[in-house]
Amino acid sequence: MSTLDTGERRRSGEHRPVITELIDEPTIQSIAEDAWTALVGEDEILVPLPGELPGDVLSSWVDVVGPWTGTVVLTTGRETAAGLTRALLGEHAPAELDEEDIADAFGEIANVVGGNVKAALPGPSALSLPDVGAAPAVRNPADLCRVDVLWRGEPLSISVQGALPALPVH
Amino acid sequence: MKILVADDSRVMRQIVIRTLRQAGYDDHDIVEAEDGADALAKVSSEKPDLVLSDWNMPNMTGIECLQALRASGSAVPFGFVTSEGSPEMRDKAATAGAMFLIAKPFTEDTFREHLDGVLA
Amino acid sequence: MRALVIDDSRAMRRIVSGTLENLGFEVNQAGDGREGLDVLDGGYVPDLVTVDWNMPVMDGLQFVSAVRSNPAWRSMTIMMVTSESEHTQIVRALAAGAHEYVIKPFTADALRDKLALLGLLPQEVVL
Numbered sequence: 001m002s003t004l005d006t007g008e009r010r011r012s013g014e015h016r017p018v019i020t021e022l023i024d025e026p027t028i029q030s031i032a033e034d035a036w037t038a039l040v041g042e043d044e045i046l047v048p049l050p051g052e053l054p055g056d057v058l059s060s061w062v063d064v065v066g067p068w069t070g071t072v073v074l075t076t077g078r079e080t081a082a083g084l085t086r087a088l089l090g091e092h093a094p095a096e097l098d099e100e101d102i103a104d105a106f107g108e109i110a111n112v113v114g115g116n117v118k119a120a121l122p123g124p125s126a127l128s129l130p131d132v133g134a135a136p137a138v139r140n141p142a143d144l145c146r147v148d149v150l151w152r153g154e155p156l157s158i159s160v161q162g163a164l165p166a167l168p169v170h
Numbered sequence: 171m172k173i174l175v176a177d178d179s180r181v182m183r184q185i186v187i188r189t190l191r192q193a194g195y196d197d198h199d200i201v202e203a204e205d206g207a208d209a210l211a212k213v214s215s216e217k218p219d220l221v222l223s224d225w226n227m228p229n230m231t232g233i234e235c236l237q238a239l240r241a242s243g244s245a246v247p248f249g250f251v252t253s254e255g256s257p258e259m260r261d262k263a264a265t266a267g268a269m270f271l272i273a274k275p276f277t278e279d280t281f282r283e284h285l286d287g288v289l290a
Numbered sequence: 291m292r293a294l295v296i297d298d299s300r301a302m303r304r305i306v307s308g309t310l311e312n313l314g315f316e317v318n319q320a321g322d323g324r325e326g327l328d329v330l331d332g333g334y335v336p337d338l339v340t341v342d343w344n345m346p347v348m349d350g351l352q353f354v355s356a357v358r359s360n361p362a363w364r365s366m367t368i369m370m371v372t373s374e375s376e377h378t379q380i381v382r383a384l385a386a387g388a389h390e391y392v393i394k395p396f397t398a399d400a401l402r403d404k405l406a407l408l409g410l411l412p413q414e415v416v417l
């Protein structure tokens with residue numbers, strides 16, 4: 001390979017953006033705040049401070065497939081996820097919450113946050129149905145934008161992470 | 171009036187119903203559907219005056235449900251309530267015959283804005 | 291550069307193989323995931339594998355999982371080929387070990403561009 005730059009690489013079609021070129025933490029924070037205000041309660045606040053997640057965590061996520069492909073993942077303690085579920089269900093909350101209630105509510109919050117992140121990214125793109133469980137692994141640490149907040153004092157993280165592995169260095 | 175609320179999330183259906191009430195539309199009959207196929211069947215059996223539907227659902231999406239309705243000759247007023255509010259989605263919705271698209275998260279004001287012409 | 295094209299549609303195999311051959315690849319084909327594994331077991335280890343998502347006998351996801359569990363095949367770049375309606379499964383395929391994806395219908399240029407990004411174009415020599 002010579003060192004002469006013919007522009008071949010630049011001209012050759014797609015540049016594959018990483019998430020940090022497309023969205024930033026304040027935007028994610030703002031999207032989450034809007035979701036919380038509408039779903040959890042008008043006076044709810046998300047404090048942009050990191051906290052230590054407990055051992056028993058639950059994640060919910062949606063996938064975005066398009067010019068940028070990846071996942072919007074919410075992670076918090078299981079107890080906090082239950083608290084979120086109660087807040088969302090309001091007066092309809094049963095005395096005992098079951099796994100299905102939590103998966104539904106926590107999944108729906110991921111759907112709303114994820115849908116709005118998707119709308120902020122270049123399109124056209126598609127959004128998956130939400131899923132709940134153990135957080136999908138980070139495939140490329142350079143393709144990651146994460147916001148850590150405290151909700152009612154409890155830690156919660158919102159991670160927008162790319163699904164494609166890093167391009168090979170050549 | 172009868173309103174059909176379609177969303178695979180039970181929580182979200184409750185939030186939509188709650189917001190309808192908060193927006194002042196509190197003396198309507200509400201029917202719920204949990205996916206596009208269920209919604210399609212219920213439009214037939216319940217004959218609602220308005221459908222409020224999520225976009226992304228298992229079994230049949232909201233847009234597929236709307237397309238099926240219009241293809242079968244149903245003119246039932248149909249609006250989307252969805253987490254994705256991009257211009258492309260709005261175009262797609264309008265092309266398929268939707269009256270409006272409300273993006274989540276929404277407020278009672280958003281509901282009033284879009285529904286005032288449709289609901290008494 | 292060697293490629294393996296796996297698709298249950300003969301037409302798709304023909305189109306993708308043709309495109310890759312024009313780009314300078316030596317190409318082998320298989321009609322489903324099981325056949326694809328047989329080709330690999332036979333000693334043909336390509337630089338690139340294109341795999342259709344939806345195939346009988348063994349589908350794309352199963353194929354990717356099988357490949358990724360074999361250290362001898364770790365150097366292969368796996369590109370999923372999927373249709374518009376299946377595309378929300380793509381992240382699952384990537385998590386299982388696929389490296390890239392392309393959505394049908396795709397142009398030869400679109401495929402070429404992705405291969406260039408991946409450093410897999412045989413002619414990717416800057417003179």
